[in-house]
Amino acid sequence: MTHPESTPNGHRPPAARSGWRWPLQRWRAWWDRLPPATQDRLAVLGPVVSVVLFLAAILSALVYFTEQVASQEQEAVIRDTEYAQQRLRLRLLERQEQLMRLARDIANRTLEETAFVFQAEALVLQNPELLSVHWVGPYREVVTGYTSPSAPVHSQRLAGQPLTTEDTGGAFELARDLHQPVYSRPLRWNDSGATLLLLVPFEDQRRFGGVVMAEYSVEGLLRYGVPPEVLARYAVTLVGEDGTLYAGTPLKPLQTPLSRLPWSARPQRHELPITPIGNSLLVRAEGLRADRDVGSEALFWLVGAMSVATIWMLLGNMRHTRRRLQAQRALVAETNFRRAMENSMLTGMRALDMEGRITYVNRAFCDMTGWSESELIGARPPFPYWPESEHDTLMARLHDEIAGRNAPGGFEVPVKRKNGSIFYARMYVSPLIDAQGRQTGWMTSMTDITEPKRIREELTASYDRFATVLDSLDEAISVAPLHSHELLFANRMYRNWFGDGPHGHERLLELCAAVPVMPAPEENDQVDALAGLPADALIEAVAEHAQIHVPELGKWLELRTRYLTWVDGRLVQMLIATDITARLHAEEQAKLQAERAAAASRLITMGEMASSVAHELNQPLTAISNYANGLISRLRAGRTDHDEMLAALEKTARQAQRAGSIIQRIRAFVKKSEPNPTLSDVGQMVANAVELANIELKRHLVRLNVYQAERLPALLVDPILIEQVLINLLKNAGESIQCAQRPPRQRLVELTVTPRRLDGRDGVEFIVRDNGCGIPPERLERIYEAFYSTKAEGMGIGLKLCRSIIESHHGRLQARNLYNGGEVAGCEFTFWLPVPHTDSRGTPAAHVNETQTSEAS
Structure with a gap:
């Protein structure tokens, strides 16, 4: 229509x-387009909002009018405070004028002391706020004055009494400097309240002649200076700029809960400085607005109570409506949830009645088996998705299921699809209870576990391969949690050595704790990198190494420890023990071979220097022979001069000692001995090496210059080995100069010994520099190879041994050519040895480590 x-x-x-x-x-x-739930919510919300707005309007009006009244009262307080301030100002100015007249009369010499006392007495008696008026001389002495009989003790000042800075609060100096009246700060006294001083200066023949000092009572200023009507209306006080109370009684604030309401009584306050005095004294007025009459607010409370009751009823109605809507939504949600669960669930659901007949299947069950819902509902065992070969087993399983004999973890069964393919599923059974609490059947959930089963089989095979690889290793591997006696993993080698228990793991840790763990060479911080763990999962595992001896096995083991995060999240420790008995034996044999090679090198060096040594020994032996023959001749001739014979014998003894010293040096140098690192003096090692090497250098007409720094630190080395390195390098330098065929004046070898800091460590540097033929640049990298030599007669073991000796002492050996333009002008060998660290007792750290290692061995 x-x-x-x-x-x-x-x-x-x-x-x-x-x-x-x-x-x-x-x-x-x-409104018609809105859902019913929204319409109900808005229908209830509208009245609530109206009542709330009505109540807010009444409250706002009450607060507004209250604030208006408070503002008017604040303005009244401000006016009355200004009025009181003006009255105080006028009263103080009048007293100031009177005191200034007295000061002028004194300056003009028209006022004597007696007349001053009379006028001061009249002034004090006429003004009760004045406590005293005194004439003070230029040097703070009281000339004369008058004090009120009611004045406190400190105001009683006698003639000739000097005033201190504390008495005037520093105002006397200020008045003398400014030449104008000065008010002091309020002074508080123990015998009375606070007082205020006014000092009026005057001059005597253009010089400061003193002051007329008047002392005010601050309480008297408040009582007689503030108008009575202001004192009756407000609580008037005189305070300092920091809030210190000097006179009056302040108003105590209300501490009731009603005082916090917007319309409750609140104090009105205003303060102003007293103009002649300044900010050091302020007048403050406080007034309290009276509470409203309860009867006048009865209407507000009645309307408020009715509004609250109305809001409560509306909210109750809203709550009831909301519960009804929630029930409706819960019902719809439950229905949708069940429908969505049936349609989108990946787990197959099947319901059986008490006789074993299928009463319900969901879509996932049908999709998994390939049979439709109509084909499965009402089916009796054997079910169409049972494999023919498993009918008996599955029938027995169904009887157990109906009888309630079910495993809590479910059971695994084969399932046949409609197309004939087989897959494996895990079924979980639970009783089906109706609303009356009676069991009406069994609910079964089915999950396809074909892929998880395949993954589990692959993981098992992978674990078997992993265990096979670990069991075939020559190392013993064990894993155990920290602070626990549980053994999580052990390979075959561990079981062969220690058995199946955790005692082997604990024994290895016990032996490892008795041996100091040495850090890697590049690590400077010896603090465990895993200190404070566990905090989070380990990102990087840090290993520690130790060499231990296991008496039970009779083996030396290299033990490596590593912290890991186990599969269950626990922090565990893995130990890897490797049998290094054969390796240590080989290293010991190699060490012995190196020692033999070093001894052979020393013998070869002395063999090469044999002629020079013989020549060097020939001189003292010849001298001894000559002295002996001379003595024999004198004895046969009967010339026995005691002094001459004693001198000849002394010279013979010195030559014999010289020859013996040379032989001892040679014997100590070539003697075969074990390396014995000791704290050795650098100067002594250099002197011994130079004494032996100088024999060979003299044979080649080579001059040796030694530059040695003073106060060199002691080194923890084997002195014989270091002397061997120095002798070898000095001998090579002399042979290089001989090869270069330098003139005798240019044959020079320099030995420099100085302290040097390298890589953050202190040490001593030895430099052997010659002006020989140098080393061919193409051979410079190969001079340290075994059996490689740049000399035709060389064996190629000297520099190799030198480098091994220096590196065994944690030092460095380097070589480089010296150039004069583009021509090689000589060679320079440099080796550096570190200074040992010492502990708190002064013992070298390296010596401590070696002692501990030897004890562990």
Whole structure:
């Protein structure tokens, strides 16, 4: 049916839309489009909002009018405070004028002391706030004055009594410097309240002649200076700029809960400085607005109570409506959830009645088996998805299921699809209970475990391969949690050595704890990198190494420890023990071979120097022979001069000692002995090496210059080995100069010994520099190879042994050519040895480590 005013197409003309009905119809259409739940919520919310707005309007009006009254009262306090301040100012200015007249009369010498006392007495008696008026001389002495009988003790000042800075608060100096009246800060006294001083200076023949000092009682200023009507209306006090109370009683604030309401009584306060005095003294007025009459607010409380009751009823109705809507939504959600669960669930669901007949299957069950719902509902065993070869087993399983004999973890069964393919599933059975609490059947959930089973089999095979690889290793591997006696893993070698228990793991840790764990060479921090663990999962595992001896096995083992995060999240420790008995034996043999090679090198060196040594020994032996023959001749001739014979014998003894010293040096150098690192003096080692090497250098007409720094630190080395390195390098330098055929004046070898810091450690550097033929650049990298030599007669073991000796002492050996333009002008060998660290007792750290290692061995 078309509206009479509508057009044939059903739309209204513009004139009809502009009427008052058009907005109402639009609002009605919007309301009809809303869901019922929203309509109910808005229907209840509208009255609540109206009541709340009504209550807010009443409260706002009450607060507004209250604030208006408070503002008016604050303005009244400000006016009255200004009025009291003006009265105090005028009273102080009047007293100041009177004191200034007294000061002028004293300066003009028209006022004597007696007249001053009379005028001061009249002034004090006429003004009760004045305690005393005194004439003070230029040197702070009291000339004369008058003090009120009611004044406190400190105001009683006698003639000739000097005033201190504390008495005037520093105002005397200020008045003397400014030459104008000065008010002091309020002074508080123990025998009375606070006082205020006014000092009016005067001059005597253009010089400071003193002051007229008046002392005010601050309490008297408040009592006689503030108008009585202001004192009656407000609580007036005189305070300092920091809030210190000097006179008056302040108003105590209300501590009731009603004092916090917007319309409750609040104190009105205003303060102003007293102009002649300044900011050191302020007048403060406080007034309390009286509480409203409870009867005048009865209407507000009545309306408020009714509004609260109305809101409570509306909220109760809203709560009831919300519960009804929640129940409806829960019902709809439950229905949708069950429908969505049935349609999108990946787990197959099957319900059986008490007789074993299928009463329900979901879509996932049908998709997994390939049978439709109509084909499965009502089916009895044997079910169509049972494999023919498993009918008996599955029938027995069904009887156990109906009887309630089910495993909590479910059971695994084969399932046949409609196309004939087989897959494996895990089924979980639970009783089906109705609303009355009776069991009506069994609910079974089925999950396809074909892929998890395949993954589990692959993981088992992978574990078997992993265990086979670990069991075939020559190392014993064990894993155990920290601070636990549980053994998580052990390979075959561990079981062969220690058995199946954790005692082997604990024994290895016990032996490892008795041996100091040495850090890697590049590590400077010896603190365990895993200190503080466990905090999070380990990102990087840090290993520690130790060499231990296991008496039970009779083996030396290299033990490596590593912290790991186990599969269950626990922090565990893995031990890897490797049998290094054969390796240690080989290293010991190699060490013996190196020692033999070093001894052979020393013998070869002495063999090469044999002629030089013989020549060097020939001189003292020849001298001894000559002295002996001379003595024999004198004895046969009967010339026995006691002094001459004693001198000849002394010279013979010195030559014999020289020859014996050379032989002892040679014997100590070539003697075969075990390496014995001791704290050795650098100067002594250099002197011994130079004494032996100089024999060979003299044979080649080579001059040796030694530059040695003073106060060199002692080194923890084997001195014989270091002397061997020095002798070898010095001998090679002399042979290089001989090869270069330098003139005798240019044959020079320099030995420099200085301290040097390298890589953050202190040490001593030895430099052997010659001006020989140098080393061919193409052979410079190979000079340290075994049996490689740049000399035709060389054996190629000297520099190799030198480098091994220096590196065994944790030092460095380097060589480089010296150039003069593009021509090789000589060679320089440099080796550096570190200074040992010492502990708190002064013992070298390296010596301590070697002692501990030897004890562990």
